[in-house]
Amino acid sequence: MVTHGKSSVTRVTERTVWRTATVASVAHPSRSLAILRLEIPDRPAHLPGQHYVVRLTAEDGYTASRSYSVASSPRVPTVELAVEMLPDGEVSGYLTEVVTPGDELEVRGPIGGWFIWDATTPAVGIGGGTGVVPLVCMLRYATEVGRADLLRLAVSARSLPDLPYADELAAAGALVAITRRPTVPPARPTGRLTAADLAPLMTEGATYFVCGSAVFAEAVTQLLVDLGVPAGAIKVERFGPSG
Amino acid sequence: MAGPTRGFLGRHRGPDDVRLPPGQYDVGDGWPVLTAEATPRLVPERWTMTLDGLVANPMTWTWAEMHALPQTTYQGDIHCVTTWSKLGTSFTGVSVDVLLEAAQPLGTATHVLATSTTGYTTNLPIEDVQDGKAWVVWDHEGQPLTPEHGGPVRLLVPHLYFWKSAKWVTRLTFLDHDQRGFWEQNGYHDRGDPWKEQRYQGD
Numbered sequence: 038m039v040t041h042g043k044s045s046v047t048r049v050t051e052r053t054v055w056r057t058a059t060v061a062s063v064a065h066p067s068r069s070l071a072i073l074r075l076e077i078p079d080r081p082a083h084l085p086g087q088h089y090v091v092r093l094t095a096e097d098g099y100t101a102s103r104s105y106s107v108a109s110s111p112r113v114p115t116v117e118l119a120v121e122m123l124p125d126g127e128v129s130g131y132l133t134e135v136v137t138p139g140d141e142l143e144v145r146g147p148i149g150g151w152f153i154w155d156a157t158t159p160a161v162g163i164g165g166g167t168g169v170v171p172l173v174c175m176l177r178y179a180t181e182v183g184r185a186d187l188l189r190l191a192v193s194a195r196s197l198p199d200l201p202y203a204d205e206l207a208a209a210g211a212l213v214a215i216t217r218r219p220t221v222p223p224a225r226p227t228g229r230l231t232a233a234d235l236a237p238l239m240t241e242g243a244t245y246f247v248c249g250s251a252v253f254a255e256a257v258t259q260l261l262v263d264l265g266v267p268a269g270a271i272k273v274e275r276f277g278p279s280g
Numbered sequence: 281m282a283g284p285t286r287g288f289l290g291r292h293r294g295p296d297d298v299r300l301p302p303g304q305y306d307v308g309d310g311w312p313v314l315t316a317e318a319t320p321r322l323v324p325e326r327w328t329m330t331l332d333g334l335v336a337n338p339m340t341w342t343w344a345e346m347h348a349l350p351q352t353t354y355q356g357d358i359h360c361v362t363t364w365s366k367l368g369t370s371f372t373g374v375s376v377d378v379l380l381e382a383a384q385p386l387g388t389a390t391h392v393l394a395t396s397t398t399g400y401t402t403n404l405p406i407e408d409v410q411d412g413k414a415w416v417v418w419d420h421e422g423q424p425l426t427p428e429h430g431g432p433v434r435l436l437v438p439h440l441y442f443w444k445s446a447k448w449v450t451r452l453t454f455l456d457h458d459q460r461g462f463w464e465q466n467g468y469h470d471r472g473d474p475w476k477e478q479r480y481q482g483d
Contacts, residue, residue: 150466
């Protein structure tokens with residue numbers, strides 16, 4: 038694949054060394070969400086689905102680190118992370134409220150050799166809330182390499198403002214399920230994803246990427262298993278309360 | 281940059297922090313779920329626990345046979361590589377020492393590969409499952425383990441990051457070499473000592 042950054046085949050230690058990223062831009066598409074674009078010199082290229090760890094250090098040496106999936110395609114020069122502000126989130130609070138362009142952040146990555154997709158085989162991505170972020174990376178990359186036909190998407194959130202990249206996902210044909218507050222004339226009745234939503238997405242030989250809260254991931258994987266998807270074809274990334 | 285991050289204060293640091301390994305935070309009463317696979321629905325009566333590989337007596341226990349073994353309760357802390365720790369929790373089951381006494385690992389055995397019913401694997405040095413450091417557990421704080429936390433039964437190796445505590449464990453295979461498991465093949469550390477912050481290969 039053609040990518041920014043070095044070859045995608047890199048030694049593990051090259052991906053786990055701490056690097057200094059410079060914040061190129063910060064956007065706030067909604068009150069609780071920040072989109073950070075980072076310049077990371079000499080970084081290894083990532084695969085869609087991988088994440089970075091961000092580590093913050095206080096004056097007294099105390100550190101806190103959290104993982105964030107990459108939203109940007111491997112082909113663009115900066116690394117884009119979407120951060121949701123969580124209640125009392127010491128890292129998410131900093132990244133959504135304090136960080137400004139020009140700030141330096143310690144990062145390591147890209148990390149993850151399991152929840153990854155290279156746009157050469159069929160895939161179904163099902164994401165809840167900020168769990169859509171790695172799927173957005175998959176979508177962008179697949180579109181760029183001309184294989185968007187291989188990817189089917191269903192995404193869900195409490196309301197449209199809680200769904201990062203909602204417009205981009207909807208424009209790409211993703212099924213969008215809003216569970217609580219309809220904010221536009223709903224194309225689909227308000228409510229959680231159901232078996233009837235997912236059945237049309239099922240694809241022979243596909244890998245199913247499920248990403249979201251523990252409750253979301255549990256519900257979706259059970260729906261898929263009940264629909265006859267082999268458990269071995271389901272890859273799950275669960276977001277805990279990780280502050 | 282090795283210095284502080286501009287404007288970062290971090291959470292309040294309290295007296296319990298001595299129990300938190302570096303880079304960890306206290307999740308309180310919560311218990312996040314982290315799994316890479318669909319949660320299996322295991323029928324306890326069809327589950328078995330096997331010790332094999334470099335052992336004098338390969339052994340398999342049924343659910344009922346496991347419960348007839350002497351039970352012990354671990355009381356203490358657990359630490360997940362995703363940076364949460366859960367302090368002062370408890371698990372009940374059988375010490376791996378009891379299983380080792382029956383199976384008798386050979387002197388050539390140096391490592392263990394734990395395997396789950398899902399095919400999940402994780403590797404451990406043999407020292408990390410001996411001498412009161414590891415259990416096969418089915419109760420958490422007096423209640424049956426729920427499926428998403430590994431129920432009906434999981435491995436518990438609380439002094440290492442929690443991905444070593446394989447959910448739905450069904451087999452411990454003794455080897456004369458270290459054979460990387462699921463997360464370890466994907467870049468995570470072979471030992472995973474939270475006090476040394478061994479999160480990824482190379483740490």
